[in-house]
Amino acid sequence: MSEMWINMGPQHPMTHGLWNLRVKVDGELVIDAVPEMGYLHRGIEKICEYRRYNEVVTLMDRCCYVAGLAWEQLYLMASEQALGVEVPERAEYIRVMCQELQRLASHLMWYAAFVMDVGLMAPFGYGMRDRDIILDLFQSFTGARMTYEYMRVGGVRNDLPVGFTDRCRKVMGWLEQRVNDYEDLCDRSDIFLKRCIDVGVLKAKDCIRDGITGPMLRAAGVARDLRRDRPYSVYPELDFQVAVHDAADVYGRYRVRMEEMRQSLRIVRQCLDWLDHKPGRVIAEKVPRFVGTPSPPPGMESYIVRRGYPKGVGFSAMEEPHGEALAYVVNEGGEQPYRVKFRSPVMVNISAARDYLVGYRVSDIPAIMGSVDICVGESDR
Template identity: 80%
Template sequence: MCSELQRLASHLMWYAAFVQDLGLMTPFLYGMRDRDLILDLLQSFTGARMTYEYMRVGGVRNDIPVGFTDRCRKVMDWLEARFREYEDLCDKSDIFLKRTVGVGVLKARECIADGVTGPMLRSAGVPRDIRKDRPYSVYDELEFDVALHDGADVFGRYRVRMEEMRQSLRIVRQTLDYLDRSPGRVLSERIPRFVGAPSPPPGSESYILRRGYPKGVGFA
């Protein structure tokens, strides 16, 4: 849930900055307004709006507050309607279409050669999403689709991110249903007092942690 809320916040920030650069002020204001709704949700259980410091070994720092799931569902419903409004404002704008369709083309072969991941790769028709290809956390238990477009241009990247936000709404709603059914501890009862760094397998030098961040695959 936290990861997908952050994906929504990131994509909304992207949308606002993107349309402002194209000369569309009204969608910019809408995007920043709606991003604040997500930051309010995150602040309600992490205590912060940007640097959350929320994750812990074996769980998370705080439980969600009373009434959070209902409040979050209302925000998800609001955003679902707003995304249709976003598309109406952009797709019917001659300025927007002239400045996105056929602009900044980066084909699949070029994306792969340059190590491009995330929405840019998927906008070139490559259906790679680490949440599906190498599931981590509980992504293998959730139903969602990989956002895809074959335009390989600015418009295609816009379309992919819009669809990714819709899929994030879908994922968050599933996690809220789970939280309603299965409230529990925020930290595992079986956490050792000291946790050391794991030893890499024989013949290797290190571990690699892969995660599907809003802008693409991240490594640690």
């Protein structure tokens, strides 16, 4: 049989963003795959070195455009450690609530796109509508639907509006029913099952070897979830469980994400109950003044001298909707961070594409890559 290379991307419905998957095929069989990234590289890590600590938050929303608040918190946890700022408890609860709402929005977006990839049209509308309802919630307290700029060094920008918790609870109750419905919808679809079961298998050992994290790893039976394994923020106080599946295929990843949505609903409810009863500050009292002021005009940086603030290094790890995200912030006493480095879970999950694509058919690729849940903004930064 003659072999040939096919470019799937950079503009292809399978990619969900801008990247190129080169696959070598023998007839319909995939025998090699090489992902190529960089179409969406904006140099966010470099721009961070030219922005003050609070100004970087704006970039984080653009970094991952389906889970902006997750990346805001990831960056802020590291920079708060680097600057030595304490966050009030109420702000932590608001942040965790944002996290889980963001996880719901991200997984719903994934559900919409993925189920359409495998050939079902109706769930696309359902998923996108429900995500929009969560975005409405975000809009009511951040003022934006995708680029929030809501968190600050030391807390969050503003408290929740009056009546928010009741409104949010109503949405959560409604969503709980919907998530069950969506699972039923797929359970009864032969198209869905045939395209998912035993496709894109990557066993636990191989996942760990390739550095794969997040729902992909948990679908292979490894219960690694940083919210539990290395608790940050107020996660230790919350009651939830880790979703695991043993199938290690596309189907298992779908099941894990559906269960994670239920667990997220549980966490949001607990946060709302806490927020109802404990008023308080939402931003730290003592934050170094320079983090909030705008950057000096170009050429003027050297005239502004900052004294008395300690140097430091911040490191944070977070279970982002796509997997394990790390941030590393070096504070060298300047008004801007000296170096900011992120670990993108999506980048690593794509990097192992050869291992979970080889041996399957070309028509399986959309289903497999869909189950990886790709956000190119985050992987290319």
